[in-house]
Every structure is written in structure tokens, then in C-alpha cells.
């Protein structure tokens with residue numbers, strides 16, 4: 001466990017553990033963050049501009065696509081990528097029922113209808129047989145969600161899409177740097193969408209997002225949509241949105257990007273430490289598929305008495321989360337889609353049992369072992 005921070009000794013064993021601690025990460029990226037701030041202040045280029053151009057090139061190189069286009073959020077990345085892929089009024093777009101609401105919101109923003117599918121009981125990723133069964137004449141696209149930091153099998157998704165002439169827009173908002181069988185998250189579909197929400201594996205100091213693609217026409221259209229529908233000659237060729245990546249955020253992200261692989265490696269190491277320490281604890285630990293580089297945006301375990309476990313951990317100062325407590329077909333916002341309880345049994349059961357434990361790059365060995373010991377103690381009590 002050489003890379004995990006060694007912690008502060010046995011006194012830490014009962015100490016509070018936050019769900020995420022960005023301050024530790026930021027101190028590791030100093031002084032580059034301060035230098036980036038000063039650079040932007042000196043240049044005075046706050047929306048788009050040189051920092052955004054440079055970050056777009058660096059992020060495209062990292063993901064392995066020809067283009068990357070910075071936007072205001074992961075939600076807008078999904079919205080614009082879907083529009084640029086031809087999704088519009090009356091279309092259906094298939095996605096997982098267990099995801100953040102933004103995935104389905106973005107589909108709705110295009111005037112299309114989200115069609116939900118159940119998830120795999122082990123990986124919590126979309127069930128690809130269910131995707132095939134959900135395809136209709138109106139289906140225009142599939143949005144695989146690389147949930148918790150683990151990639152959907154993109155070879156399988158691409159084969160389905162080819163057979164049915166569909167577009168593939170990856171929701172890689174939780175999967176910066178994740179890979180599966182030679183496919184990198186964000187480089188394996190027609191377009192990839194990232195969020196730079198602060199707690200993501202690569203996070204800004206506010207909101208931000210990115211669309212990655214090899215398709216020049218998608219890149220050009222997203223560039224226009226993010227900036228009021230302007231084209232290169234500054235003509236407003238369509239009515240767009242105001243969703244530009246800020247120069248300050250791009251500069252911060254440029255300072256952090258060189259750390260991303262190290263931060264992911266630290267997350268993976270913490271996850272493996274949790275896996276070992278929780279092996280006899282009565283909770284089900286995450287399943288990483290063969291050949292997967294799971295980057296553990298979230299470390300999600302499963303417990304029969306989930307709410308009691310959360311309450312007991314909370315009382316001991318250990319913060320936890322639920323991702324997600326209500327599958328989207330049961331959220332009021334998507335009631336118009338007409339789904340009923342019981343339609344997605346795997347996701348519904350998972351929603352009752354899953355709990356996300358503290359996970360971030362500078363979690364110490366002592367903290368992981370302390371959280372795991374307390375999970376075991378409570379789960380067996």
C-alpha cells in the first residue's frame with residue numbers, strides 16, 4: 001500500500017471520516033493551482049479563450065479523441081452531444097434507470113423521451129440485453145452510463161448501435177480515465193460527455209463539462225450550441241445556449257489533469273484495501289469486470305440493513321451517500337414517462353441496499369481500515 005497516505009496513527013481509528021475531502025487533493029496540486037489563477041487574472045480571458053483552447057487539446061489527448069469541446073456542465077455536455085448527434089423531438093433514447101437525473105434530463109432537453117432499462121445486479125451498469133429489447137422504430141440513440149467509475153462494455157454497445165443504426169453518446173461523467181478491453185471512457189462512442197463537478201475524479205472549482213468526439217461535425221455543432229448558436233463567422237445560425245467553459249475553470253483543470261492518473265491509482269488502491277477489509281463484513285463489495293480499469297468515482301457496497309448501517313456510521317462521524325436512492329422511473333420528474341413500481345426490479349432492490357463509503361485520492365490507510373472495521377462491527381451487531 002505504498003501509495004496510500006499512511007494516516008495519522010491509531011488515534012485516527014475512531015476519527016470522523018468525510019465522504020469527500022477536496023482540500024487534501026488541492027494541496028497536492030499547489031502551487032500549480034495558484035499559478036493558474038494568476039495567469040488567468042493577468043490575461044483577463046474569463047470565458048473560452050486560450051486556457052479553454054489549451055485544456056480542450058490536453059483533455060482530447062488524454063481521452064484519445066480528435067476533438068474536445070468545453071461546456072458549462074456535464075448536463076450540457078450530454079444535452080449538446082445528443083442534439084449534435086441528431087436527437088430531437090419525438091425520438092427515444094435508451095439509458096440506465098440507475099443514474100443521476102441529469103442523464104435523463106439531457107434527453108428531455110432535446111425534446112426526446114428517455115427509455116429506461118434495468119441494470120446488471122453485479123456491476124450496476126445498464127443491462128445490454130434489456131437495451132436490445134427496448135429498441136423501437138423511434139429509438140435514435142443509446143446513452144451508456146459508466147456508473148461509479150466503471151465502463152459499460154462498449155464493444156457490445158457499438159455492435160448493437162451498428163445493427164440498429166443508432167448513435168451512442170457516452171455518459172462518462174463519473175469515469176475520467178476508466179477503461180475496459182482497450183476502450184477508454186469518452187472515446188468509444190460517437191461522443192463522450194464529462195462533468196467537472198468539484199468532487200468528480202477530475203473536478204473544477206465550480207461547474208464545467210466536456211464533449212469528446214472524433215466526429216468533426218459533432219464537435220462543430222457543440223461549439224456552436226454552447227455559444228448562442230454562433231458559427232465561426234459569428235453568425236447565429238441557430239438559437240443556442242450560454243454554456244461556455246470558463247477560463248478560470250479550464251486553468252484549474254489544466255493544473256489538475258497531470259495528477260489524474262495518480263489520483264485514480266490512489267482511488268483504486270483504497271478500493272482494493274476496502275475490498276480486503278470488508279471481505280467478511282456482511283456487506284457486498286463492488287464488482288469490477290475482467291479487463292476493467294474501474295476508477296472508483298464511488299465505492300458502493302450493498303447491505304441488507306442499509307439505513308441502519310448508514311445511521312450507525314453517521315453517529316460515529318463517518319459520512320456516506322446513496323447513489324441513487326430513487327431509480328429514475330420512480331422520480332416525480334419522470335412520472336410522465338409512465339413507468340410503475342416493480343418494472344425494474346434489479347435497480348429497485350439495489351436502491352434499497354446500496355451505500356457509498358468515503359472515497360477520494362488522499363483517504364489514508366488508517367481511515368479505510370477504520371471505516372471498514374466499523375462497517376463490519378455495525379453490520380454484524
Ligand SMILES: Cc1ncc(COP(=O)(O)O)c(C=O)c1O
Pocket residue numbers: 073074075076099100102103145171173174194195196197207208209
Ligand atoms: C452520471 C452523471 N451524469 C451526468 C451528470 C451531470 O453533470 P453536471 O453536474 O456537471 O451537470 C453527473 C454529475 O453528477 C453524473 O454523475
